[in-house]
Amino acid sequence: MKKNLRSLFLGLLLSATALPSLSLAKTAPAEHPWWESATIYEIYPRSFQDTKASGTGDLKGITQRLDYLKSLGITAIWITPFYPSPGVDFGYDISNCEDVDPLYGNLKDFDNLLAEAKKRNIKIVIDVVLNQTSDKHPWFEESRKSRNNPKSDYYVWMDPKGFDKSGKPIPPNNWQNWFGHTAWTYDDQRKQFFYHDYAKEQPDLNWRNPAVKDAMFKMIRFWLDRGVDGIRLDSIFTIYEDPSFKDEPYLLDKNGNKTLDAFGETATSQVLQGYQPELHPLMRDLRKMFDSYPGSRALIGETYGMDIGGLDAWYGGKDHNELNLPMDVILGIQDQDNNFVHLDVSQWRKNLNDAVTKIHNSEPLLVIDNHDNLRADRFCAKDFGGKPFANCTDIQKMLATVLFASRSSVLMYYGDEIGMSTNTPQRVEDVRDPEGKAGWPKDKGRDAERTPMQWDTTLNAGFSKSPTTWLPVGASYTSVNVDAEEIDPNSMLNWYKNLISLKNNNLLFKYGSQEVIEGNNSQLLIFKRVLGNKKAIVINNFSGFAQKFDFDGQAKILTQSFVGNVKTVGGYLLPPYGAMILDLQ
Numbered sequence: 001m002k003k004n005l006r007s008l009f010l011g012l013l014l015s016a017t018a019l020p021s022l023s024l025a026k027t028a029p030a031e032h033p034w035w036e037s038a039t040i041y042e043i044y045p046r047s048f049q050d051t052k053a054s055g056t057g058d059l060k061g062i063t064q065r066l067d068y069l070k071s072l073g074i075t076a077i078w079i080t081p082f083y084p085s086p087g088v089d090f091g092y093d094i095s096n097c098e099d100v101d102p103l104y105g106n107l108k109d110f111d112n113l114l115a116e117a118k119k120r121n122i123k124i125v126i127d128v129v130l131n132q133t134s135d136k137h138p139w140f141e142e143s144r145k146s147r148n149n150p151k152s153d154y155y156v157w158m159d160p161k162g163f164d165k166s167g168k169p170i171p172p173n174n175w176q177n178w179f180g181h182t183a184w185t186y187d188d189q190r191k192q193f194f195y196h197d198y199a200k201e202q203p204d205l206n207w208r209n210p211a212v213k214d215a216m217f218k219m220i221r222f223w224l225d226r227g228v229d230g231i232r233l234d235s236i237f238t239i240y241e242d243p244s245f246k247d248e249p250y251l252l253d254k255n256g257n258k259t260l261d262a263f264g265e266t267a268t269s270q271v272l273q274g275y276q277p278e279l280h281p282l283m284r285d286l287r288k289m290f291d292s293y294p295g296s297r298a299l300i301g302e303t304y305g306m307d308i309g310g311l312d313a314w315y316g317g318k319d320h321n322e323l324n325l326p327m328d329v330i331l332g333i334q335d336q337d338n339n340f341v342h343l344d345v346s347q348w349r350k351n352l353n354d355a356v357t358k359i360h361n362s363e364p365l366l367v368i369d370n371h372d373n374l375r376a377d378r379f380c381a382k383d384f385g386g387k388p389f390a391n392c393t394d395i396q397k398m399l400a401t402v403l404f405a406s407r408s409s410v411l412m413y414y415g416d417e418i419g420m421s422t423n424t425p426q427r428v429e430d431v432r433d434p435e436g437k438a439g440w441p442k443d444k445g446r447d448a449e450r451t452p453m454q455w456d457t458t459l460n461a462g463f464s465k466s467p468t469t470w471l472p473v474g475a476s477y478t479s480v481n482v483d484a485e486e487i488d489p490n491s492m493l494n495w496y497k498n499l500i501s502l503k504n505n506n507l508l509f510k511y512g513s514q515e516v517i518e519g520n521n522s523q524l525l526i527f528k529r530v531l532g533n534k535k536a537i538v539i540n541n542f543s544g545f546a547q548k549f550d551f552d553g554q555a556k557i558l559t560q561s562f563v564g565n566v567k568t569v570g571g572y573l574l575p576p577y578g579a580m581i582l583d584l585q
Helices: 059-064 066-072 107-119 138-143 210-226 279-291 308-315 345-357 376-380 392-405 434-439 482-486 492-505 507-511
Strands: 039-043 076-079 123-129 184-187 192-195 230-234 298-302 325-327 365-367 409-413 513-517 524-531 534-541 547-550 555-560 571-574 579-584
Touching (some): 039 492, 059 107, 107 123, 107 210, 123 210, 210 279, 345 513, 345 524, 376 392, 392 492, 482 492, 492 507, 492 555, 507 524, 507 534
Parallel strands (some): 039 076, 076 123, 123 230, 230 298, 298 325
Antiparallel strands (some): 184 192, 513 524, 524 534, 534 579, 555 579
16 A cells, blocks of 8 residues: 555554553453454565575465464564465565465465464454556456456446547546556557556556456455454555546645645546445445454554544444554654654544544554554654754654554554664665655655664574575664664663553453543643543653643652653652653552
């Protein structure tokens, strides 16, 4: 999915801490599905662990690291596409939806991963792409042959709008794809244009053809029957287009002039290329399928660009009959170049409150980063004065506290737990991502957040024994790695373990209600968790200066992200970007 969407999303749920607990339980009550208050750990398989010395990660590598994941305390793994693919969009251009690409292994390797994960009580969620296939998929190869073959209507085909003076066919409208330039490609064999919301090698399926729905539902059943615990639907909002195929509105500046996007094209709104009325009936049909399977199979969807009312609709509103977990809670503010998100506490406060008060008591899914969005150190890029932050680790610990101590489910990204940094290519020649190749230098693509996992200080940070890796290992690996942080009690890794343990083992943080509190200090993000007669309060300092939290009641410090005594007259003094959790006695 493209990084520069209508809005940068931020969602991540929490887990809990093996520190003093308010009330403990080894297992959740039977009425709670596994995905509620879960910690879902996203793995980009190309970059997690290579067992073949090929420079690219594989499924056996994930299996090899399951014990590490179990020690971290995660509930589930979300694995991005591992299906056969030409690799134009690194797996999101799929040529066979019911197999494993040899690059990653085979179906036997997947089944073994599934079995080994279940032994460790770790759930498996896979990525499913419904919007498009690869142009090498047998369906598309058949569809482009003629206008009357059995697969002719499996994709979105349209006649040219006309022909220019040189006889070149003109696209049907001004629609653009997410990787820049026109969303239409002319096929000489069929003498028509096909539509592609992403790269031209990723033609869009025609979901208004019932045969397409039947075929894709059959594919989903293939994986559910195999035993996966959930499915994440990629770019689900794009699978239907406005049937009128009229031109998109142009984006205008304050003077009414047309503007250019990151790819140098005249910018359009792209409002007609998704969010169509058919989406919600489709989600309800998918939900019925998932609910027919045992074990609370999770239906997760990538659903960007909605206000809180639109987000509520993805859940099914008061009926709760669509997605279990839509991926769209925006807690930060993205800058105009999509490079970082400001630490605007008022915006975080509002959106965190909306997430628990305006979605009919559905389970929020908060996300901070993933394979399409810059890593969490983007929050450290600049303050409002334009200067870089000096204490990025403190900021990341504080943000992790917000996310893990909130009422929500967490979607975290591999390497978050050690503070892996964004590694932006410095030359266009080094870019692998098609988005970055098209948008350089304004849009440098998504390679920056996809570099290999940093395990130790050996060759390639322990990721691969190959002389070269598909993307270079980040330069920080000599100090930012699992081995080094496991033995440092104040490391990011041990703070994550602390928070995940708190979420897993403390019922107050697992299932308690949440109230966002304004408080007297506008620089603090404060919220209360309540379960029966148990209460706790979470305080987060969003500023670069020490801030006082006024409190004169009885409390016990459950945990804090920093070292040192913070008790002061009439309350607590939090250091810059400090976070603490109080048990209210």
